[in-house]
Amino acid sequence: MSENKKRILEASDVSIVFGGLRAVSGFECELYEGELAGLIGPNGAGKTTMFNMLSGIYTPTSGKIMFWDRKGNPCLINKKKPNQLNKMGIARTFQNIRLFGNLSVSDNVRIALHASRKYNSIDALFRTPRFIRDEKRMTATVEKLLDLFHILNKKDELAKNLPYGEQRKLEIVRALASNPKLLLLDEPAAGMNPQETEELMNLIAFIRKEFKLTILLIEHDMKLVMGICEKIMVLDYGKVIASGTPEEIKSNPQVIKAYLGSEAVDA
Template identity: 75%
Template sequence: MSSEKNLVLQASDISIVFGGLCAVSDASFDLYEGELIGLIGPNGAGKTTMFNMVSGIYTPTSGQLSYWDRENKVRVINKANPAQLNKLGIARTFQNIRLFGNLTVLDNVRIALHNSRISNPLDVLFRTSRFRRDEQIMTEKVMQLLSLFKIDGKCRELAKNLPYGEQRKLEIVRALASNPKLLLLDEPAAGMNPQETHELMEMIAFIRREFNLTILLIEHDMKLVMGICERIMVLNYGKIIASGTPEEIKSNPQVIKAYLGGE
């Protein structure tokens, strides 16, 4: 199925070394349009390091990252920073929620629309008609997104006052506001109770359908991963040891050994 789709991201033998320690070693994988892929592995396997390379926080020591942008133009993104990648259509969330707690729900999402502004600093300074029109368009876009995820009623609340599950939801909505082609979710279910996790599963499936994008997620909750991902990659000691469907991964001897330490 994947061979019939267009590539979104291709990692070719990427490695990263920190002070002599190889955190990720010769990792190669392809992500295709519309896929929902899980990246799993024991603690310390290198999953977040992998995410940090793809999202521009870390630069690979060797290997190549290729990304097909919104115009399907291929770009080598090894040295691109997070802001540059966000403009190209790569957005991510973090394991530890990184909202602006003292800003409203509305303003947290408005920040993600900065790249789409048409007004310039002079427009802002003099409050021109173009600035006012820009502000109105941005607010309307944000409210449409918040409405889609049923948190528009809390648009004027401070982000820090939202329940934990809604803070997670807001962080994902903020990432979606930048109109990504590739969405990276770093342990989105971390700290959630079973009901919140179930709602998150439904939300991720909805995002994939509604926004027609590629999603790569790191997650320790195996029920979530096995329940929504069509393909799973397994990382152990910085190396990809398996890739396949949830059924193939569950019965893979190398994966079982990595998690349980034996046969």
């Protein structure tokens, strides 16, 4: 992968300490353009904490996180804020859905386009031609994304009234609206039934191909992880205990003992 793909993220010896608790210790990771990778491990292993460092919510206590932005420039992002990282090309979803429930489906997506708007407050006040052009552009972008995910017919509904699976879709659509290079998905299949999870697998594969993204996901559903990820990293007590292909992870004795168990391997 590294021979013919450009690196877009590198975490080197990343650790974070809360009080006396070392939640993540010495995390190492390299992601390349177009890669679809998974981060797995038991509850409390530090997976979401690591995502929070990659997306600017937490600042690492030590170590370095480098990200290659949309122009291909490397940047140390340890102390960058979420909005700064979003502008650079990192977007994420959350384990617990964070939609604006009392806003429409289309307005939830439009919010993500705020940073790309080309008009100012004066344009908005006087409804200048630039304002009208940019509003049309954003409306077209929103509707194109909703149509790709087959929820355009729900654009005027309140987000809170969507079925659970479609709320998950909408959160991914909103993340994609910011035109990221790297998409972080935190337990996208949480709360889904088997049919919805199967649809999600196809959706993630579609997103990767359609938007030419690098995707890193946290997930407990091993069928999903093993079915779509090329590379998997396993965290346990804040440390990476294994990294490799799905086949390598399934047969790793340390991973089986710490997380998968014999039933998961046989499944």
